[in-house]
Amino acid sequence: xxxxxTDPSILDDWFxxxxxxxxxxxxxxxxxxxxxxxxLAVTAPVALAFxxxxxxxxxxxxxxxxxxxxxxxxxxxxxPDIAFFLFFVIALDQGIEYLRHKxxxxxxxxxxxxxxxxxxxxAAKMPLGNAAQWVHETYGFALxxxxxxxxxxxxxxxxxxxxxxxxPRPQLETAEAYGMSHRQTFWRVLVPQMWVxxxxxxxxxxxxxIKATPLLxxxxxxxxxxxxxxxxxxxxxxxxxxxxxxxxxxxxLALLVFYLLFTRISEVALDRLxxxxxxxxxxxxxxxxxxxxx
Amino acid sequence: xxxxxxxxAALSLTAGMAFAEAHSxxxxxxxxxxxxxxxxxxxxxxxxGFERELGDELCKRAELTCEWVKNDWDxxxxxxxxxxxxxxxxxxxxxxxxKEVVAFTQNYYPPTASAYVAASEDAxxxxxxxxxxxxxxxxxxxxxxxxxxxxxxxxxxxxxxVRNGEADAVFADKDxxxxxxxxxxxxxxxxxxxxxxxxxxxxxxxxSDTELRxxxxxxxxxxxxxxxxxxxxxxxxxxDTTTYE
Numbered sequence: 001x002x003x004x005x006t007d008p009s010i011l012d013d014w015f016x017x018x019x020x021x022x023x024x025x026x027x028x029x030x031x032x033x034x035x036x037x038x039x040l041a042v043t044a045p046v047a048l049a050f051x052x053x054x055x056x057x058x059x060x061x062x063x064x065x066x067x068x069x070x071x072x073x074x075x076x077x078x079x080p081d082i083a084f085f086l087f088f089v090i091a092l093d094q095g096i097e098y099l100r101h102k103x104x105x106x107x108x109x110x111x112x113x114x115x116x117x118x119x120x121x122x123a124a125k126m127p128l129g130n131a132a133q134w135v136h137e138t139y140g141f142a143l144x145x146x147x148x149x150x151x152x153x154x155x156x157x158x159x160x161x162x163x164x165x166x167x168p169r170p171q172l173e174t175a176e177a178y179g180m181s182h183r184q185t186f187w188r189v190l191v192p193q194m195w196v197x198x199x200x201x202x203x204x205x206x207x208x209x210i211k212a213t214p215l216l217x218x219x220x221x222x223x224x225x226x227x228x229x230x231x232x233x234x235x236x237x238x239x240x241x242x243x244x245x246x247x248x249x250x251x252x253l254a255l256l257v258f259y260l261l262f263t264r265i266s267e268v269a270l271d272r273l274x275x276x277x278x279x280x281x282x283x284x285x286x287x288x289x290x291x292x293x294x
Numbered sequence: 295x296x297x298x299x300x301x302x303a304a305l306s307l308t309a310g311m312a313f314a315e316a317h318s319x320x321x322x323x324x325x326x327x328x329x330x331x332x333x334x335x336x337x338x339x340x341x342x343g344f345e346r347e348l349g350d351e352l353c354k355r356a357e358l359t360c361e362w363v364k365n366d367w368d369x370x371x372x373x374x375x376x377x378x379x380x381x382x383x384x385x386x387x388x389x390x391x392x393k394e395v396v397a398f399t400q401n402y403y404p405p406t407a408s409a410y411v412a413a414s415e416d417a418x419x420x421x422x423x424x425x426x427x428x429x430x431x432x433x434x435x436x437x438x439x440x441x442x443x444x445x446x447x448x449x450x451x452x453x454x455x456v457r458n459g460e461a462d463a464v465f466a467d468k469d470x471x472x473x474x475x476x477x478x479x480x481x482x483x484x485x486x487x488x489x490x491x492x493x494x495x496x497x498x499x500x501x502s503d504t505e506l507r508x509x510x511x512x513x514x515x516x517x518x519x520x521x522x523x524x525x526x527x528x529x530x531x532x533x534d535t536t537t538y539e
Binding site: 023024025027028086090093094097110114115116117118119120122125129130133136217218220222229230233234236237238239240241242243246248 | 319320322327328330331334335336337338339340342343359361363364365366368369372373375376377378380395448450451453454457473474476477500501502503
C-alpha cells in the first residue's frame with residue numbers, strides 16, 4: 001500500500017502498524033464489514049416481507065392456507081439454525097441445479113445421484129463452473145440472503161401474527177360497522193395499527209440478526225468473524241512478512257466495538273420509529289403523546 | 295458503416311470466445327486456507343502454500359484451468375460431493391472412512407508422523423487434555439488414546455489452546471507443528487513419540503469423477519518420477535522432510 005512497506009521487518013512500530021493494517025488480507029477484512037452491512041440491508045426487508053406473508057397466510061380464513069402459514073412458522077422455528085443452514089442451502093442449491101439439468105441437458109444418460117455424489121451436466125451448474133469467482137461469491141451471498149430471510153421470516157411471521165391479534169377488537173368492529181369489507185378493514189385499520197405491537201418483537205429479531213452473521217461462513221461467505229479469527233491467529237515469520245503473536249483479542253475487541261456501536265445506532269433508530277408509530281394510536285404510549293402535545 | 299462492421303466483427307468475436315469458453319471446464323480446487331505450510335492465506339489475501347504451488351503445477355501439466363476456492367473444514371467434503379468444487383487439496387490424509395465418501399488420488403505427500411506439542415516437558419499426553427482439529431485423524435487418535443479430547447474448528451485454535459493453558463498438549467501433523475515450535479522461542483516443545491497415522495495426503499475428488507482423478511494421478515506420478523515433487527516438498531517442509539524414492 002505505502003512505498004515504505006517493502007521490508008516491514010526493519011520498520012518501527014507506527015509504520016509497521018500502518019503497513020500491517022493495509023495488507024491485501026486486511027482489505028478483505030474491511031470488505032467483509034461492508035458485506036455484513038449489505039447482507040443486513042437486503043435481508044431485513046426480505047425477511048419482513050416473508051414474515052408479513054407468513055402472518056397473512058396463518059390468519060387466512062381458508063383452512064389449508066392457514067395450515068401452510070402455521071406450518072411454515074412452526075417448522076422453521078423448530079429447526080436449529082445451524083442445521084437449517086447446513087442442510088437447506090445445499091438442498092436448495094441442488095434443487096436449482098436439478099431443475100436446470102432437467103431443462104438444459106435432456107440427452108444426459110448418467111444418473112444425477114451417484115452414490116453420495118451429486119453430478120449434473122456442466123451447462124446446468126449454478127453458477128457455471130467457469131464463471132468468475134465473484135459470480136460464485138455473489139451466488140453464495142444470494143443463497144445466504146434467501147436462507148436468512150426464510151429463517152428470520154418465520155420468527156417475524158410469528159411476531160406479526162401476534163401483533164395483528166393484539167389490535168383492539170373494537171377498532172375492527174367499528175370499521176365493519178362503517179361498512180368496510182374484510183380486505184379494507186385489514187389494510188386500512190388493522191395493518192397501520194399493528195406495527196406498534198410488532199415493533200418490540202421485530203427489534204429483538206433485528207438485533208439477533210445482526211449477530212447471526214457468522215453463520216455466513218457455513219455458506220462459504222467470509223464474514224467479519226471468520227477474518228478476525230484468521231487474521232488474529234499467531235503468524236510465524238515463515239509464511240508472512242508481518243509475524244505476530246496471538247492478536248485475536250484485539251480483533252475480537254474491534255468486532256465488539258463494531259457490534260456495540262451498531263446495536264446503539266439501531267436502538268436510537270428503533271426508538272424514533274416507535275415514537276412515530278405510536279402517534280395517534282389507541283395505546284398508553286399514544287395517549288401520553290397526545291396529552292404532551294395538548 | 296465501417297464502424298458498424300467493426301463493431302459487429304468485434305461482437306461476433308467475443309461471442310465466439312464466450313462460446314468456446316463455455317466448453318472448456320474450469321476445475322475448482324477447494325482448500326481450507328488455514329493450515330500452513332500446506333495451505334494458508336498470504337498477506338495479499340490469496341491462497342498460498344505447498345498445495346497451492348503443487349496444485350497449480352499439476353493443472354499446468356494437465357493443461358487444465360484451475361481456480362482456488364476456500365471452504366470451511368467442517369463442510370469441505372459435503373460441498374465437494376455436492377459439486378460446488380471439484381477437488382480438495384487441504385492436507386487431507388487418506389483414510390478408509392473418507393474413502394467411503396470420496397475418492398483419493400495417490401498421495402502427493404508421503405505418510406508422515408503426527409506429534410504432540412506441549413508447553414512443558416512433563417505434560418500428560420495420555421491422561422490429560424489434548425487439543426485436536428475437528429474431523430481429523432489426529433482427533434480420532436486422541437479420542438481412542440484415553441486422553442480427554444477437546445476439538446477446535448481450525449488448527450490455529452488447537453495451538454492457541456495449549457498456549458493459554460486450556461489444553462495440556464496439541465496433537466497434529468508434525469509438519470504443521472515444526473515451524474510453530476521453532477518460532478515459539480522455547481515456549482512450546484515436542485513431547486512423547488511421533489505417531490505414524492494415515493496413508494499420506496492425497497487429493498480428494500468425487501467418486502464419480504474417475505476421469506479427472508486419473509488425469510491428476512498421472513501427473514502426480516510424473517512429478518514423482520522427475521523429482522519436481524521432492525524439490526517442492528523440500529522447499530516447503532525443509533531438507534529433512536520425508537521425500538519420495
